[in-house]
Amino acid sequence: MSQSPVKREGPNPLEWVESAVRLLRSAPPGALLCYYLGSAPCLLGLLYFWADMSRGAFAAERLVESAFNVAALYIWMKCWQAVFLSKVRAHLFMEKDEPWTLARVGRMVLIQASLQPLGLFLRFIAANVLIPYVWTYSFFAGAAILGDGREPSLRAVLRGAWREAGLWWRQTHLALLCLFGFALFICLNINIVCGLLPYALRMFLGIETVFTRDGLAMFNTTFFAATFAATYLCFDPIRKSVFLIRHFHGQSLQSGEDLRVELRTIRSRTRMAVAALLLFATLLAAPLTSAQARDVPPSPASPPSAQVDSSQLDSSLDRVLERREYGWRFPRSAKPEAEKQGNSIARMFARWFDRVNAWMDKLQNWLKHLFESKDDDQKEPTAPFHLAWATIAKLILIILLIAVVVLIAMMFWRARRRQGEVVLAEAVTAVPDLNEENVTADQLPEDGWLQLARELMSKGELRLSLRAFYLATLAHLGQRELIRLARYKSNHDYDRELQRRARGNASLLEAFDANLFIFEGAWYGDHEISTMTLDGFAQNFERIRAC
Numbered sequence: 356m357s358q359s360p361v362k363r364e365g366p367n368p369l370e371w372v373e374s375a376v377r378l379l380r381s382a383p384p385g386a387l388l389c390y391y392l393g394s395a396p397c398l399l400g401l402l403y404f405w406a407d408m409s410r411g412a413f414a415a416e417r418l419v420e421s422a423f424n425v426a427a428l429y430i431w432m433k434c435w436q437a438v439f440l441s442k443v444r445a446h447l448f449m450e451k452d453e454p455w456t457l458a459r460v461g462r463m464v465l466i467q468a469s470l471q472p473l474g475l476f477l478r479f480i481a482a483n484v485l486i487p488y489v490w491t492y493s494f495f496a497g498a499a500i501l502g503d504g505r506e507p508s509l510r511a512v513l514r515g516a517w518r519e520a521g522l523w524w525r526q527t528h529l530a531l532l533c534l535f536g537f538a539l540f541i542c543l544n545i546n547i548v549c550g551l552l553p554y555a556l557r558m559f560l561g562i563e564t565v566f567t568r569d570g571l572a573m574f575n576t577t578f579f580a581a582t583f584a585a586t587y588l589c590f591d592p593i594r595k596s597v598f599l600i601r602h603f604h605g606q607s608l609q610s611g612e613d614l615r616v617e618l619r620t621i622r623s624r625t626r627m628a629v630a631a632l633l634l635f636a637t638l639l640a641a642p643l644t645s646a647q648a649r650d651v652p653p654s655p656a657s658p659p660s661a662q663v664d665s666s667q668l669d670s671s672l673d674r675v676l677e678r679r680e681y682g683w684r685f686p687r688s689a690k691p692e693a694e695k696q697g698n699s700i701a702r703m704f705a706r707w708f709d710r711v712n713a714w715m716d717k718l719q720n721w722l723k724h725l726f727e728s729k730d731d732d733q734k735e736p737t738a739p740f741h742l743a744w745a746t747i748a749k750l751i752l753i754i755l756l757i758a759v760v761v762l763i764a765m766m767f768w769r770a771r772r773r774q775g776e777v778v779l780a781e782a783v784t785a786v787p788d789l790n791e792e793n794v795t796a797d798q799l800p801e802d803g804w805l806q807l808a809r810e811l812m813s814k815g816e817l818r819l820s821l822r823a824f825y826l827a828t829l830a831h832l833g834q835r836e837l838i839r840l841a842r843y844k845s846n847h848d849y850d851r852e853l854q855r856r857a858r859g860n861a862s863l864l865e866a867f868d869a870n871l872f873i874f875e876g877a878w879y880g881d882h883e884i885s886t887m888t889l890d891g892f893a894q895n896f897e898r899i900r901a902c
Contacts, residue, residue: 375596393435459504
C-alpha cells in the first residue's frame with residue numbers, strides 16, 4: 356500500500372519558515388523573554404572573553420577562570436533555550452506547559468549539560484565535512500526540544516532525537532539553506548547600521564567617536580564578533596522555531612497531533628467569538644469615565660556636597676584604576692612561560708577566596724557600625740578585641756553558609772523522595788475506566804488486565820470483564836512483539852498486523868479471530884454475554900498464550 360504524500364515527500368520547507376515566523380509572533384511574551392534571558396548573558400560574556408583575551412593586559416592570568424565562566428554561561432544559555440522551546444511547544448500544541456518542579460529542572464539541566472557541550476564541537480566538525488551537518492544539527496535540535504525535563508531519562512531523549520534526525524532530510528537541507536540566506540542579510544544590515552551609526556551621531560548630535568576619527572577602526576575582530584552575536588540573537592529564535600515545526604509534523608505522523616490541534620483551534624475560536632460579543636456588550640453598557648489629574652510632588656532638595664579627604668580620593672582612584680575595564684591600557688607583563696601556565700587554577704581559587712574574604716570584612720564593618728555608638732566609633736578598638744570580633748563574625752558566617760547548604764540539600768532530597776512516592780502510588784492505584792472508549796491495552800500489563808477481568812466477573816460485570824480479557828490479549832501479543840500497540844489502531848488493524856507477523860501460526864490466528872468476533876458482537880453489538888461466553892473467551896486466550 357502506497358504511503359501518503361506527506362509521509363513520502365514531507366511538508367514544504369518554505370511553509371516551515373513561514374509557520375515559524377507566525378508561531379513566534381503569536382507566542383507568549385514570556386517565551387522570548389526566557390530565550391534572551393539565557394542567550395544575552397552568554398553572548399555578552401563571550402564578547403568580553405574575546406576582547407579580554409585579545410587585548411587584555413592580564414589575559415594569561417585570567418584564562419582559566421574566564422574559560423570556566425564562558426562554559427557555565429553556555430550551559431545557562433542552553434537551559435533557558437530549552438525553557439523557551441517548552442513554552443513555544445505548549446503554545447503550538449495548544450496545551451498547558453507542565454509545571455517546572457525541582458525534579459524537572461534537575462533533569463533538564465542534567466540533559467542539556469550532558470549533550471549540548473558535545474554538540475558544540477560535533478556541529479563544528481560536521482560543518483567542516485559539510486555533508487552530515489544537517490543530521491548532526493537536527494539531532495541536537497531535537498535534544499533541545501525533548502530535553503526540557505518532560506522525558507524521564509536521557510536514553511528516551513536520545514532515542515527521540517535520533518528518530519527525528521532522519522526525518523525529511525531533503526526538506527531540512529532546503530530549510531537551512533533558506534535560513535542561511537536570511538541570516539546573511541540580517542548580518543549585512545546590522546553591519547551597515549553599526550557602520551553608519553557613528554556618522555549619524557556626528558551629523559545630528561555633534562558627537563565625535565573613535566570610529567569617525569578613524570574609519571578603519573571598525574575593521575577589527577571584536578566589532579565583527581559583536582555583529583555576529585547580534586545576528587545570532589535575531590536569527591536563532593526563528594531557526595529553533597523551524598525545527599519545532601518540524602518536530603510537530605514528525606509527532607503528527609504517529610499520534611495525529613495536527614488533527615487534535617485543529618479541533619482545539621476551532622473550540623478556541625468559538626470561545627473567543629463569545630468573549631468578544633460579551634466585551635462589546637459590556638462596552639456599550641458601561642459609562643464613560645474621565646481621568647483625574649494628579650499633583651506631582653515637588654522634588655526634594657539635593658543634599659550639600661560632602662568634603663572628601665585627598666588620601667581617600669587617591670586610594671579610591673587606585674582601586675578604580677585596578678578594575679578590569681582599565682586593564683587594556685596597561686602593557687602585558689613579561690613573565691616566564693612556565694609561570695604563565697603553571698598555577699592558573701590555584702590563582703583563580705585564591706582570587707575567589709580573596710573576594711569572599713573582602714565581602715566578610717565589609718559585613719563585619721557594617722555590623723560594627725550598626726551596634727557601636729558614636730562615642731565608641733571615636734575610640735580606636737584594641738587589637739585583641741578587633742581580632743576576636745573578626746574571628747567570631749567569620750565563624751558565624753561560615754556556620755550560616757553551612758546551614759543554608761544543608762537546608763537546600765534537605766529540601767532537594769525531600770522533593771525527590773516525595774515525587775518518587777507520588778509516582779509509585781499512581782502506578783499502583785491507577786485503574787482504567789473500561790466504560791471510556793479511549794482506554795488502550797498498554798495502560799496495564801497482561802496480569803493486571805487478567806486480575807481486573809476476574810474481579811469484574813465476580814461482581815457480575817460480564818461486559819466489562821470481556822473487554823478486560825480482550826485488552827489482556829492485546830497486551831500479551833504486544834509483549835511478544837506480534838503487534839505494536841497504538842491509540843489510533845482499530846481492532847481490524849491489529850488483526851491484519853497479526854496475520855502478517857504470525858502467518859505461520861494458524862492456531863493462534865484462529866483463536867484470535869474467534870475472540871475478536873465474540874468481543875465485537877458483545878461490545879459494539881447486542882449479543883448477550885454469559886459465563887459460558889467468558890469461559891470460551893478465556894480458553895481461546897489460553898490457546899493464544901500457548902502458541
